[in-house]
Amino acid sequence: MRRSRNVLLTGIVLSAVLVVVGTLGAEEKKPLPFKLPKPVFIGTPKNIPPGTTVQKSTGKARPPFMAPAGTTNVALEKEVTSSDEEPIIGEIEMITDGDKEATDGSYVELGPGLQWVQVDLEAPCEIYAVLFWHYHADPRVYRDVVVQVADDADFITNVRTIFNNDHDNSAGLGIGKDYEYFEVYEGQLVDAKGIKARFVRIYTKGSTANEQNHFIEIEVWGKSAK
Amino acid sequence: MKRRAIFGALILATAVGALAFRLPRLSQRPMHGDEAVQALQSGILAETGVYRYNQIEFHGPSLYYLSLIPMWLSSAHTLAETNECTFRIVPVVFGTGLILLLLLFGDGLGRAAAVCAGVLTAVSPAMVYYSRYYIQETLLVCFTFAAIVCGWRYVQSRRPVWALLAGASLALMHATKETCIIAYGAMVLALVLVCAWKRWIDKEPVRLREVAKPKHMIPAVIVGVVVSVVLFSSFFTNWRGPWDSVATYGGYFNRARESVHLHPWWHYYLGMLVYTKLAPGPWWSEGLIVGLAAVGFIAAMLKKTDEHGNAALLRFLAFYTVILTVIYSKIPYKTPWCMLSFLHGMILLAGVGAVAIWRWMPNVPTKAIAAILLAAATLHLAKQSHAACFKFDADNRNPYVYSHPGRDVLTLVKRVEEIAQLHPDGKGMVVKIMAPEYDYWPIPWYLREFDHLGYWDAVPDEPDAPVIIAATALHPDLEKKLRDKYQINHYGLRPHTLLLLYIRSDLWDKFIRKQMKRSAK
Numbered sequence A: 001m002r003r004s005r006n007v008l009l010t011g012i013v014l015s016a017v018l019v020v021v022g023t024l025g026a027e028e029k030k031p032l033p034f035k036l037p038k039p040v041f042i043g044t045p046k047n048i049p050p051g052t053t054v055q056k057s058t059g060k061a062r063p064p065f066m067a068p069a070g071t072t073n074v075a076l077e078k079e080v081t082s083s084d085e086e087p088i089i090g091e092i093e094m095i096t097d098g099d100k101e102a103t104d105g106s107y108v109e110l111g112p113g114l115q116w117v118q119v120d121l122e123a124p125c126e127i128y129a130v131l132f133w134h135y136h137a138d139p140r141v142y143r144d145v146v147v148q149v150a151d152d153a154d155f156i157t158n159v160r161t162i163f164n165n166d167h168d169n170s171a172g173l174g175i176g177k178d179y180e181y182f183e184v185y186e187g188q189l190v191d192a193k194g195i196k197a198r199f200v201r202i203y204t205k206g207s208t209a210n211e212q213n214h215f216i217e218i219e220v221w222g223k224s225a226k
Numbered sequence B: 001m002k003r004r005a006i007f008g009a010l011i012l013a014t015a016v017g018a019l020a021f022r023l024p025r026l027s028q029r030p031m032h033g034d035e036a037v038q039a040l041q042s043g044i045l046a047e048t049g050v051y052r053y054n055q056i057e058f059h060g061p062s063l064y065y066l067s068l069i070p071m072w073l074s075s076a077h078t079l080a081e082t083n084e085c086t087f088r089i090v091p092v093v094f095g096t097g098l099i100l101l102l103l104l105f106g107d108g109l110g111r112a113a114a115v116c117a118g119v120l121t122a123v124s125p126a127m128v129y130y131s132r133y134y135i136q137e138t139l140l141v142c143f144t145f146a147a148i149v150c151g152w153r154y155v156q157s158r159r160p161v162w163a164l165l166a167g168a169s170l171a172l173m174h175a176t177k178e179t180c181i182i183a184y185g186a187m188v189l190a191l192v193l194v195c196a197w198k199r200w201i202d203k204e205p206v207r208l209r210e211v212a213k214p215k216h217m218i219p220a221v222i223v224g225v226v227v228s229v230v231l232f233s234s235f236f237t238n239w240r241g242p243w244d245s246v247a248t249y250g251g252y253f254n255r256a257r258e259s260v261h262l263h264p265w266w267h268y269y270l271g272m273l274v275y276t277k278l279a280p281g282p283w284w285s286e287g288l289i290v291g292l293a294a295v296g297f298i299a300a301m302l303k304k305t306d307e308h309g310n311a312a313l314l315r316f317l318a319f320y321t322v323i324l325t326v327i328y329s330k331i332p333y334k335t336p337w338c339m340l341s342f343l344h345g346m347i348l349l350a351g352v353g354a355v356a357i358w359r360w361m362p363n364v365p366t367k368a369i370a371a372i373l374l375a376a377a378t379l380h381l382a383k384q385s386h387a388a389c390f391k392f393d394a395d396n397r398n399p400y401v402y403s404h405p406g407r408d409v410l411t412l413v414k415r416v417e418e419i420a421q422l423h424p425d426g427k428g429m430v431v432k433i434m435a436p437e438y439d440y441w442p443i444p445w446y447l448r449e450f451d452h453l454g455y456w457d458a459v460p461d462e463p464d465a466p467v468i469i470a471a472t473a474l475h476p477d478l479e480k481k482l483r484d485k486y487q488i489n490h491y492g493l494r495p496h497t498l499l500l501l502y503i504r505s506d507l508w509d510k511f512i513r514k515q516m517k518r519s520a521k
Helices: A002-025 A092-096 B002-022 B033-048 B062-073 B084-104 B111-123 B125-130 B137-157 B160-174 B180-201 B214-232 B240-255 B266-274 B287-302 B311-330 B336-360 B364-391 B408-422 B472-481 B505-520
Strands: A029-031 A066-068 A080-082 A108-110 A115-133 A146-150 A160-164 A188-204 A213-215 A217-224 B430-434 B452-456 B467-471 B486-494 B497-504
Touching (some): A080 A092, A092 A115, A092 A217, A108 A115, A160 A188, A188 A213, A188 A217, B002 B364, B033 B062, B033 B084, B084 B137, B111 B287, B111 B364, B125 B336, B125 B364, B137 B160, B137 B180, B137 B311, B137 B336, B160 B214, B266 B287, B266 B311, B266 B336, B287 B311, B287 B364, B311 B336, B336 B364, B408 B497, B408 B505, B467 B472, B486 B505
Parallel strands (some): B430 B452
Antiparallel strands (some): A080 A115, A108 A213, A115 A188, A115 A217, A146 A160, B467 B497
């Protein structure tokens, strides 16, 4: 009887020690300090029915996104490349210039069809969130939004897909289960769960508004990989 | 003689240049709902040989009868055998015809002014854009100009054939669009003002009987009535048509007051022409034409002699254009293409204005500077035309894109066709299309090869089908009545207007398997 009580006590003490050590060892998490652009329009179409591939708006602000302390936008001012070397409007560099407004001189318009832009973070990073805006001046849905990360610029080595809403494989990158969404000033936030990579690439294939592809800004929130 | 030949060659070269803007990639832009409706009417006429003027839903018959020519030339006997080019070639021809008519107008406008007007017609973004648009407007503008040109030739020659052609042109205006009465009114008022000017400012007698001889006018009126009656009566098979062509004005005046196309008055058209920037992106301006037209107006008023253009004719064009601009601006019902009528008047005056600026310059260097600036501004117009027709042809940032379907409609149609390939009946597959107020155009045009289409403005009692296209507003009702399972995707019909595409689950699964196989290859 006494023996079993000792075993129980030892177990409790060990568990308590483990919890304390775990808590001390875990990184402190803080809400990421996203700076959002000015909203250009209010709300998304109200009559989006349930059961479609489009995410229905909650009508509420997005809850804070928690990430380890010290996480910053590691994409700011970093080099951007694109599948369309001659954008219809704007310059590729605008995608990481920190300007997220849906105004002139803030967005890049790429040609029709499947297009991508990618950011070189210059070194492998632990990526916690990717936040991006295509064009939030009116409510529209971009097709085949796919976010991938990789270790090389050609996306051959260690390619991982962290977001894919291409539900019919029309982009040829596999069927995605993520929801399509209406463009709003809050941008689209993808939880990257600390994935390690140096390159981030985002695909789109036109929108419900037109066949061109647009990017205002891409933010990659992460830390240098240890 | 040599000057006349050079003038002819320049106008012909300008017409060829105009075709270079109007002909390429005619199928590129998705069909506008209005274009699709017109094309279906023409298709019915070609397939059945029957046309009945419908005063409530449609404009006059000229567009449909003229469309039979390209259909015959391309051996298209049914609507399914046509494509966008079959129909859009009609406004292309008439849009270019506006330039060729200047060959008969050089002595009236002044040859240099006519060439300038030809170049501006060739490159004006609105003119180019709507010359590639299968609606009545370009035809109306061309017939209106033909009436003015023939009238001018008659005044110059007194040959009855020109009076008869003017009568026929006036009738063709009537057989094209109800708004012809605005042009009729502007013409009459402009003539009155020109006569008044001659009588009280020039202090010259006005002898109308010498200008328009009754023995020529009466046959001209008869020809006009005959042309109009022949077309509206569907070649003497529908005698109600001619009556309806007059009765339509009751509804027409109401439509001018009660419509979704009501816009504020003076600044809608002029603002659009002078400077438009609808969203982040490019800006648009035909300010060169408006500015030069203003100069042309002043030049017409100041003109004392008939050297380099007839003073009375130029004043007629000046008054006519101003009156037309005011009337169109004043009418609450506005669509961008309606401005073509007065924009063409502005272009003619702009030709006069460009030449006037050239002549007012005191020496060669200033003339050279003026010419370079005008050429650069004209080049900018041409650049905008290219952007309007090929880069922003269905983009809401283009001011001439009005209530226009986006390219997502083509994606929807492609998906329906892909599903039909997997269905045992192919294009015999049933497709049910439903939207309040039948707001699904131009879908019927794009599905014209399908045999079993059904259209509703509400959810029918038994809505199940392999493929359903429905307005989002009908989804709750549709959900209640559907028995099969569906994959539901959404597509943009127009900005802020979505359509839902329901694909029955068995077909969707087949489709996904096919997509995955294709991807694996």
